[in-house]
Amino acid sequence: MSQDAEKSTAKLSKVEKKLNLLKKRAHLIFRNIDCVKLFNRILKKTPDEILATITESGLRGRGGAGFPTGMKWKAALEAPGAVKYVICNADEGEPGTFKDRVILERQPDKIIVGMATCAYVTKATEGYIYMRGEYNFMSKEIKACCEKWNDLFEKKDFPFRVSLRLGSGAYICGEETALIESMSGNRGEPRLRPPFPVSEGFNDMPTVVNNVETLAYVTMIMDDGLDFFKSVAKDDSMGGKVFSVSGDAAIKGVFELPLGMTVQEFVDIFGDGDTKAVQVGGFSGLCVPRKHFATTIIGYRGVQTGGSMILYNSTRSMYLVLKNYLEFFQEESCGQCAPCRIGCQQLLLGIEAMRQGTRPLSHIDKLRELVNVMGVASKCKLGMSLANPFNSITEHFFEEICSKW
Amino acid sequence: MEKVSLTINGINVEVRKGSTLLEAAKKAGIRIPTLCHHPDLVPAGNCRLCVVEQKGAPFLLASCTTKAADGMEIETNTHRVREARRVILELLLAEHNADCISCPASGKCQLQSLAHEYFVQKTDFMNIADKSPIDDSSPSIVKDDSKCIRCLRCVRTCSELMGVSALVSAHKGRYTKVETLLDKPLQYAVCTMCGQCVSRCPTGALVEKNYVNDVWRAISDPEKFVVVQTAPSVRVGLGEMLNMAPGSIVTGKMATALRQLGFDAVLDTNFSADLTIMEEGHELLQRLTKALRDKEKISFPMMTSCCPAWVKFMEHEYPDQLEHISSCKSPQQMLGALIKTYYAQKRGIDPSKIVSVSIMPCTAKKFEASRLEMKSSGYTDVDYVLTTRELGHMIRQSGIWFDELEESTFDSPMGEGTGAAVIFGASGGVMEAALRTVYEVVTGREVPFENLNITPLRGTDGVRAASIRIDKPLPDWSFLEGVEVNVAIAHGLANARKLMDDVEKGLSPYHFIEVMACPNGCIGGGGQPMPTSPEIRRKRTAAIYEADSKLPRRKSHENSEVLALYKDFLTEPLGHRSHELLHTHYTKRDDLP
Ligand SMILES: Cc1cc2nc3c(=O)[nH]c(=O)nc-3n(C[C@H](O)[C@H](O)[C@H](O)COP(=O)(O)O)c2cc1C
Numbered sequence: 001m002s003q004d005a006e007k008s009t010a011k012l013s014k015v016e017k018k019l020n021l022l023k024k025r026a027h028l029i030f031r032n033i034d035c036v037k038l039f040n041r042i043l044k045k046t047p048d049e050i051l052a053t054i055t056e057s058g059l060r061g062r063g064g065a066g067f068p069t070g071m072k073w074k075a076a077l078e079a080p081g082a083v084k085y086v087i088c089n090a091d092e093g094e095p096g097t098f099k100d101r102v103i104l105e106r107q108p109d110k111i112i113v114g115m116a117t118c119a120y121v122t123k124a125t126e127g128y129i130y131m132r133g134e135y136n137f138m139s140k141e142i143k144a145c146c147e148k149w150n151d152l153f154e155k156k157d158f159p160f161r162v163s164l165r166l167g168s169g170a171y172i173c174g175e176e177t178a179l180i181e182s183m184s185g186n187r188g189e190p191r192l193r194p195p196f197p198v199s200e201g202f203n204d205m206p207t208v209v210n211n212v213e214t215l216a217y218v219t220m221i222m223d224d225g226l227d228f229f230k231s232v233a234k235d236d237s238m239g240g241k242v243f244s245v246s247g248d249a250a251i252k253g254v255f256e257l258p259l260g261m262t263v264q265e266f267v268d269i270f271g272d273g274d275t276k277a278v279q280v281g282g283f284s285g286l287c288v289p290r291k292h293f294a295t296t297i298i299g300y301r302g303v304q305t306g307g308s309m310i311l312y313n314s315t316r317s318m319y320l321v322l323k324n325y326l327e328f329f330q331e332e333s334c335g336q337c338a339p340c341r342i343g344c345q346q347l348l349l350g351i352e353a354m355r356q357g358t359r360p361l362s363h364i365d366k367l368r369e370l371v372n373v374m375g376v377a378s379k380c381k382l383g384m385s386l387a388n389p390f391n392s393i394t395e396h397f398f399e400e401i402c403s404k405w
Numbered sequence: 406m407e408k409v410s411l412t413i414n415g416i417n418v419e420v421r422k423g424s425t426l427l428e429a430a431k432k433a434g435i436r437i438p439t440l441c442h443h444p445d446l447v448p449a450g451n452c453r454l455c456v457v458e459q460k461g462a463p464f465l466l467a468s469c470t471t472k473a474a475d476g477m478e479i480e481t482n483t484h485r486v487r488e489a490r491r492v493i494l495e496l497l498l499a500e501h502n503a504d505c506i507s508c509p510a511s512g513k514c515q516l517q518s519l520a521h522e523y524f525v526q527k528t529d530f531m532n533i534a535d536k537s538p539i540d541d542s543s544p545s546i547v548k549d550d551s552k553c554i555r556c557l558r559c560v561r562t563c564s565e566l567m568g569v570s571a572l573v574s575a576h577k578g579r580y581t582k583v584e585t586l587l588d589k590p591l592q593y594a595v596c597t598m599c600g601q602c603v604s605r606c607p608t609g610a611l612v613e614k615n616y617v618n619d620v621w622r623a624i625s626d627p628e629k630f631v632v633v634q635t636a637p638s639v640r641v642g643l644g645e646m647l648n649m650a651p652g653s654i655v656t657g658k659m660a661t662a663l664r665q666l667g668f669d670a671v672l673d674t675n676f677s678a679d680l681t682i683m684e685e686g687h688e689l690l691q692r693l694t695k696a697l698r699d700k701e702k703i704s705f706p707m708m709t710s711c712c713p714a715w716v717k718f719m720e721h722e723y724p725d726q727l728e729h730i731s732s733c734k735s736p737q738q739m740l741g742a743l744i745k746t747y748y749a750q751k752r753g754i755d756p757s758k759i760v761s762v763s764i765m766p767c768t769a770k771k772f773e774a775s776r777l778e779m780k781s782s783g784y785t786d787v788d789y790v791l792t793t794r795e796l797g798h799m800i801r802q803s804g805i806w807f808d809e810l811e812e813s814t815f816d817s818p819m820g821e822g823t824g825a826a827v828i829f830g831a832s833g834g835v836m837e838a839a840l841r842t843v844y845e846v847v848t849g850r851e852v853p854f855e856n857l858n859i860t861p862l863r864g865t866d867g868v869r870a871a872s873i874r875i876d877k878p879l880p881d882w883s884f885l886e887g888v889e890v891n892v893a894i895a896h897g898l899a900n901a902r903k904l905m906d907d908v909e910k911g912l913s914p915y916h917f918i919e920v921m922a923c924p925n926g927c928i929g930g931g932g933q934p935m936p937t938s939p940e941i942r943r944k945r946t947a948a949i950y951e952a953d954s955k956l957p958r959r960k961s962h963e964n965s966e967v968l969a970l971y972k973d974f975l976t977e978p979l980g981h982r983s984h985e986l987l988h989t990h991y992t993k994r995d996d997l998p
């Protein structure tokens with residue numbers, strides 16, 4: 001098929017694709033509800049009931065790691081501490097992710113109700129929304145929303161207050177322990193784990209850190225009830241997921257879809273007809289090549305994602321794609337641990353050198369050995385997760401990596 | 406105490422709950438290589454070289470930071486572990502300027518020895534060593550970023566032990582590096598020059614400024630008369646540079662070695678330590694007299710001034726509290742001022758021909774000697790300061806068989822020292838020496854402790870306090886009857902800060918405080934042999950007290966050469982000449998380097 005012909009089929013099927021999309025789409029996060037009424041209903045339940053509901057819902061963290069939310073809350077509830085905290089992780093630093101921004105803009109009430117629900121369950125009294133500095137433009141609205149809810153909490157004698165904290169733009173500060181360090185006025189560097197934040201977090205007190213979207217889903221589970229939430233998706237990947245779609249996509253933007261789709265189903269909706277690879281889960285995620293589209297499931301059963309889906313078509317050089325990723329990581333590594341700090345730089349220098357011919361193609365073995373050591377020996381998930389993009393891209397697109405193109 | 410039990414390489418070990426895997430392995434007799442770990446510092450888990458494998462776990466664990474748990478099955482020497490260590494060493498070498506031949510740390514560099522151990526001679530990774538110029542602006546410390554592997558032992562030392570944070574971890578990712586605040590040259594940084602960073606740097610990124618060749622040059626110059634003095638703690642540290650065990654006392658051999666190196670006179674800083682006690686003890690009594698008898702407003706506590714890192718710390722951090730510091734110069738500077746005056750006169754030597762060298766456990770002493778006010782003899786009082794390590798190098802270079810040297814004594818005058826002077830080397834020693842003298846001056850009796858050992862002042866706690874009650878003083882001191890003299894001791898500037906915060910608020914209950922910047926005092930100084938650890942310093946401290954107990958005279962006021970000095974030259978403690986030569990003043994450094 002000539003390129004033109006391909007483009008025209010892409011064009012023709014766009015309407016169809018939109019129809020497909022509408023059929024698939026979930027409607028939870030962006031549906032408007034009366035949050036104040038809901039909050040009153042929540043307070044009528046006991047914290048134990050709510051914890052049981054959240055646990056049973058199977059809700060898992062939407063920040064990327066997929067930790068069961070009910071378990072996290074239970075741990076914070078049981079951890080001894082004079083004060084407890086809830087932090088909403090709105091750092092959204094993963095390249096290709098912009099869904100938290102849209103939720104913050106359009107549904108801030110749901111986030112705060114989610115935080116208050118968490119506080120109700122875990123007996124936390126203070127909440128913080130840690131928002132990336134780049135989102136400063138919405139500070140005013142978020143602050144006003146916090147004020148509004150604080151007034152309501154006060155009126156209801158509900159012992160919880162929320163406020164906004166701004167980050168300064170380091171990717172690593174999205175990692176929950178680095179986030180806590182940053183909030184404490186220290187260098188944003190991951191802490192040693194254990195102890196985990198649920199037992200020793202902010203001010204060394206039990207702290208729940210949840211992603212924006214996770215908290216919004218908590219609110220929707222409280223509103224719609226368990227069964228509806230469970231019915232959205234199939235198998236163990238419960239509920240919906242908000243995706244940020246970018247790259248060479250026919251349709252781009254933020255979409256709420258059920259979990260558990262295959263990459264092929266996804267590409268059928270969003271692709272431009274020429275998709276050769278999808279980067280699932282942002283730069284630190286996995287690159288899925290066309291031949292694996294049909295067999296790769298998006299969700300906890302398959303490939304986990306914080307929501308970033310970047311589509312690449314055949315005009316893209318995967319060398320430049322990988323180079324771009326590595327340039328990002330060599331700057332955004334916190335720099336503490338040797339494997340990640342030096343490793344990121346060596347991966348980048350290594351692919352450049354192979355391309356320029358100053359290192360033989362067999363240097364790839366050295367780099368794979370390196371990235372696998374980073375995967376098991378780095379101090380935090382940043383360094384560990386680099387094996388995902390590096391191995392998947394160099395495995396499926398090795399010719400593109402080393403040929404002059 | 407709660408215990409946990411686990412197996413390491415199949416060996417069962419039981420350790421206290423909270424122990425790390427590294428500690429458990431040590432207990433099982435297994436060594437695990439480490440780089441960023443240091444026994445004095447909070448574990449950081451930065452280098453990842455100490456990784457081990459836990460059965461069934463997908464990731465390797467950093468043994469220096471992972472707590473041992475019941476039932477763990479740990480392997481420290483699997484293929485996966487060895488390969489990870491090798492790759493990490495290659496990475497570190499890629500970040501390092503491995504110019505070992507010219508590196509002052511060669512031979513003691515931990516990266517070098519681990520690279521050898523794992524056969525990592527070269528790496529296919531690209532060299533990305535930092536290219537900024539070497540910072541040799543400070544008179545004490547040289548910083549070469551091209552050698553730095555970002556283990557942050559220096560940064561942690563400076564904040565955890567010293568509470569100074571002259572060095573910080575700056576930037577992130579590939580730009581991460583150890584910098585002074587605002588990246589000022591060391592000379593202009595708020596740095597006490599204590600050198601604790603140097604003694605914990607595993608590579609050659611931080612080393613002392615080396616003056617060995619200048620000293621050799623002076624020795625070979627027939628025109629020059631080269632005088633050397635050695636600090637109390639050098640005699641319990643030097644042996645470690647020359648293959649002896651920590652805690653070896655080498656006073657006699659050291660004196661012989663110094664003569665063989667070609668020094669024209671071998672004097673002892675212990676002499677001026679005794680002199681310091683005479684001056685400082687009387688200064689304390691003078692302050693007590695003014696306060697208690699004359700009811701003048703006198704600021705207490707008085708604080709010791711022998712430690713130049715502590716003095717510089719005060720000048721930077723508490724510039725409004727400088728009146729608390731004794732006006733006495735340190736023993737090094739007292740002796741320096743006397744060498745080019747009293748000593749020169751007595752020996753009939755032209756002071757302009759004298760080169761005065763001191764051997765110190767300390768890098769801050771290099772800075773102290775360079776202070777502008779330290780010229781009261783009319784010349785630079787001390788020309789070169791070498792660390793214990795540099796002296797060790799000179800002895801090695803000279804080919805002397807140190808073990809086989811005969812013992813000898815210091816030259817006279819200014820070579821005599823009492824036990825009270827030796828203990829200056831240990832934290833609490835200056836205080837003990839001062840009390841031995843002050844108590845006796847006031848009451849006519851020895852301090853009421855068995856064998857003069859004021860044990861409440863000894864020990865390793867970061868801050869220690871004691872009181873000594875004055876009963877039945879001599880008639881001149883009757884106003885001190887029943888007075889409890891409260892004293893305190895701090896070592897490690899982070900601990901000194903705790904005392905200073907009360908002093909600043911006017912809440913300090915003490916009359917006299919001793920501060921030594923370095924952990925456990927000068928025996929743990931930044932110029933002492935490496936490595937350093939609590940265990941090694943314990944041995945050096947024991948050696949110091951042993952040296953004290955063996956000396957015939959153990960009270961500063963019984964030093965016959967000191968008494969002669971007062972008779973012939975100074976007249977009396979705090980006299981006119983003393984003020985000229987032995988006392989000094991301090992500089993507010995809130996905005997000065
Ligand atoms: C390098 C790194 C960056 C991260 N960035 C974010 C982020 O921007 N937003 C986020 O919600 N979680 C981020 N995470 C995950 C958090 O550490 C944490 O798992 C999450 O906030 C927990 O919330 P959840 O359970 O609701 O997903 C990041 C993790 C790593 C290792």
Ligand code: FES
Nearest residue numbers: 450452453455469
């Ligand atoms: S020694 Fe354990 S990480 Fe460096």
